[in-house]
Amino acid sequence: xxxxxxxxxxxxxxxxxxxxxxxxxxxxxxxxxxxxxxxxxxxxxxxxxxxxxxxxxxxxxxxxxxxxxxxxxxxxxxxxxxxxxxxxxxxxxxxxxxxxxxxxxxxxxxxxxxxxxxxxxxxxxxxxxxxxxxxxxxxxxxxxxxxxxxxxxxxxxxxxxxxxxxxxxxxxxxxxxxxxxxxxxxxxxxxxxxxxxxxxxxxxxxxxxxxxxxxxxxxxxxxxxxxxxxxxxxxxxxxxxxxxxxxxxxxxxxxxxxxxxxxx
Amino acid sequence: xxxxxxxxxxxxxxxxxxxxxxxxxxxxxxxxxxxxxxxxxxxxxxxxxxxxxxxxxxxxxxxxxxxxxxxxxxxxxxxxxxxxxxxxxxxxxxxxxxxxxxxxxxxxxxxxxxxxxxxxxxxxxxxxxxxxxxxxxxxxxxxxxxxxxxxxxxxxxxxxxxxxxxxxxxxxxxxxxxxxxxxxxxxxxxxxxxxxxxxxxxxxxxxxxxxxxxxxxxxxxxxxxxxxxxxxxxxxxxxxxxxxxxxxxxxxxxxxxxxxxxxxxxxxxxxxxxxxxxxxxxxxxxxxxxxxxxxxxxxxxxxxxxxxxxxxxxxxxxxxxxxxxxxxxxxxxxxxxxxxxxxxxxxx
Numbered sequence: 001x002x003x004x005x006x007x008x009x010x011x012x013x014x015x016x017x018x019x020x021x022x023x024x025x026x027x028x029x030x031x032x033x034x035x036x037x038x039x040x041x042x043x044x045x046x047x048x049x050x051x052x053x054x055x056x057x058x059x060x061x062x063x064x065x066x067x068x069x070x071x072x073x074x075x076x077x078x079x080x081x082x083x084x085x086x087x088x089x090x091x092x093x094x095x096x097x098x099x100x101x102x103x104x105x106x107x108x109x110x111x112x113x114x115x116x117x118x119x120x121x122x123x124x125x126x127x128x129x130x131x132x133x134x135x136x137x138x139x140x141x142x143x144x145x146x147x148x149x150x151x152x153x154x155x156x157x158x159x160x161x162x163x164x165x166x167x168x169x170x171x172x173x174x175x176x177x178x179x180x181x182x183x184x185x186x187x188x189x190x191x192x193x194x195x196x197x198x199x200x201x202x203x204x205x206x207x208x209x210x211x212x213x214x215x216x217x218x219x220x221x222x223x224x225x226x227x228x229x230x231x232x233x234x235x236x237x238x239x240x241x242x243x244x245x246x247x248x249x250x251x252x253x254x255x256x257x258x259x260x261x262x263x264x
Numbered sequence: 265x266x267x268x269x270x271x272x273x274x275x276x277x278x279x280x281x282x283x284x285x286x287x288x289x290x291x292x293x294x295x296x297x298x299x300x301x302x303x304x305x306x307x308x309x310x311x312x313x314x315x316x317x318x319x320x321x322x323x324x325x326x327x328x329x330x331x332x333x334x335x336x337x338x339x340x341x342x343x344x345x346x347x348x349x350x351x352x353x354x355x356x357x358x359x360x361x362x363x364x365x366x367x368x369x370x371x372x373x374x375x376x377x378x379x380x381x382x383x384x385x386x387x388x389x390x391x392x393x394x395x396x397x398x399x400x401x402x403x404x405x406x407x408x409x410x411x412x413x414x415x416x417x418x419x420x421x422x423x424x425x426x427x428x429x430x431x432x433x434x435x436x437x438x439x440x441x442x443x444x445x446x447x448x449x450x451x452x453x454x455x456x457x458x459x460x461x462x463x464x465x466x467x468x469x470x471x472x473x474x475x476x477x478x479x480x481x482x483x484x485x486x487x488x489x490x491x492x493x494x495x496x497x498x499x500x501x502x503x504x505x506x507x508x509x510x511x512x513x514x515x516x517x518x519x520x521x522x523x524x525x526x527x528x529x530x531x532x533x534x535x536x537x538x539x540x541x542x543x544x545x546x547x548x549x550x551x552x553x554x555x556x557x558x559x560x561x562x563x564x565x566x567x568x569x570x571x572x573x574x575x576x577x578x579x580x581x582x583x584x585x586x587x588x589x590x591x592x593x594x595x596x597x598x599x600x601x602x603x604x605x606x607x608x609x610x611x612x
Contacts, residue, residue, distance in 0.1 A: 004412040007405075010408075018400040092395060094361060095361070095389055096410075097381040256379075257363060
């Protein structure tokens with residue numbers, strides 16, 4: 001298995017590298033909205049002193065960490081897999097004795113992520129110089145964030161893949177994806193830090209998986225969580241990883257059966 | 265691996281199972297395999313589009329109907345039929361990409377559409393113009409990826425690669441990015457990538473499509489040699505009769521999803537088109553009355569000879585009469601072109 005990942009990495013890294021200009025455009029597009037929220041919220045907080053107790057520095061720190069966490073945990077499965085399902089080229093991968101999503105698509109995601117991360121560094125440094133947030137990082141929190149980020153990516157990768165598998169049944173999967181993205185951004189803490197959401201939505205956010213993939217790692221890194229919160233959130237991550245895998249697995253089995261390789 | 269022996273069955277008047285016969289070791293056993301597609305059916309135009317949005321009508325397409333055959337170890341079988349006959353659908357079912365509507369198939373003891381790793385590791389499907397290779401990197405990288413995915417040991421890989429390299433001359437082309445290869449070069453790499461794991465069963469769907477004549481000849485020679493060396497069982501579809509004639513002793517013809525013929529290629533003309541072509545060149549007689557000897561075909565052959573079509577059993581007698589009654593300078597008796605025979609088989 002390790003061999004497969006090593007070889008896949010070699011191929012995917014080289015392929016992503018071919019499209020680095022493309023990828024930079026995608027990253028810039030991806031970064032626009034958090035940077036806008038960063039600018040808007042820090043301006044609002046600065047003009048009023050604070051927003052519900054969050055200062056301009058809180059917002060700046062939050063969004064600066066969000067930029068990194070988002071790149072580390074986001075996934076692009078729909079862009080890779082949906083076209084292959086729709087035009088039938090998935091057939092080529094189905095012939096191989098290795099799970100196409102859990103090997104090829106996964107490594108493709110990781111290679112994309114690695115390149116994105118490299119491109120993010122200079123952008124992040126410029127933003128840091130502009131907003132000069134006080135981050136107060138400590139080693140324990142950063143170390144704890146590593147498994148939290150891995151679990152978060154696992155959840156989002158499996159959920160994103162499961163959603164993409166709907167393409168086996170309908171060509172309208174992109175509409176579903178847009179809806180999913182909006183729900184994700186609201187409940188993960190993209191638009192606003194979750195503490196600012198109305199109480200009902202905050203409760204919902206505690207049940208849904210999304211806050212555990214973005215808000216939780218950010219707050220963990222910033223040292224804003226109690227030990228009990230951290231333990232609970234890790235527990236929820238594990239539960240959602242299991243559920244996401246189950247959904248993915250069931251859809252995959254049914255989807256491959258449905259896949260009639262039309263035009264392949 | 266357990267293989268059941270099923271009784272030999274004769275299908276229809278023009279079909280029989282002969283060459284492959286019933287081997288207890290037949291790696292491919294197909295029984296009453298059928299596939300029906302459900303496709304939306306609507307006319308063109310906006311009105312029809314709106315109507316179909318509310319009430320979709322479906323049409324059933326019987327792509328493959330009750331097809332049965334067995335193929336013995338090491339056989340190379342040509343799978344023939346016009347476009348839409350059901351060839352590719354059958355190959356897809358046998359390689360596990362499609363679930364059949366009914367019927368059964370056992371390949372190497374596996375049910376293909378269960379897609380067990382053991383099965384996927386011992387067969388391959390090559391579709392012309394299809395990409396198993398990563399587009400932006402040299403084929404060599406894809407080869408190494410396949411080595412990992414198929415869990416090929418270093419020693420086996422080295423040996424198989426050496427053989428493939430020798431037959432296909434991969435050396436220089438495997439180091440260029442795939443997108444910079446010509447179609448012929450890419451096809452060689454596709455074949456190599458598909459064969460590194462030494463599959464015991466090969467499904468080849470138009471492996472020479474789009475290639476120039478010399479590339480076709482090389483791929484053909486390669487397949488023949490691969491079959492000889494490894495004893496692999498091969499089913500091949502092709503629009504090029506030359507592929508079939510060069511590689512396949514046995515052909516299976518399907519048309520409208522049904523099996524029409526299963527037997528030796530050499531018997532095909534005897535059964536389907538039992539006539540001969542007598543080509544003659546007559547000295548000093550441009551329009552002698554050849555009609556008396558049989559049906560005169562329009563035009564002339566490449567040597568400028570007239571061609572007479574005659575029933576196979578009467579050909580010797582007709583030839584004798586021709587030689588006795590006409591100023592014959594040159595005469596040959598030929599089998600009808602295989603394309604014509606197959607065309608006839610389709611149309612029966």
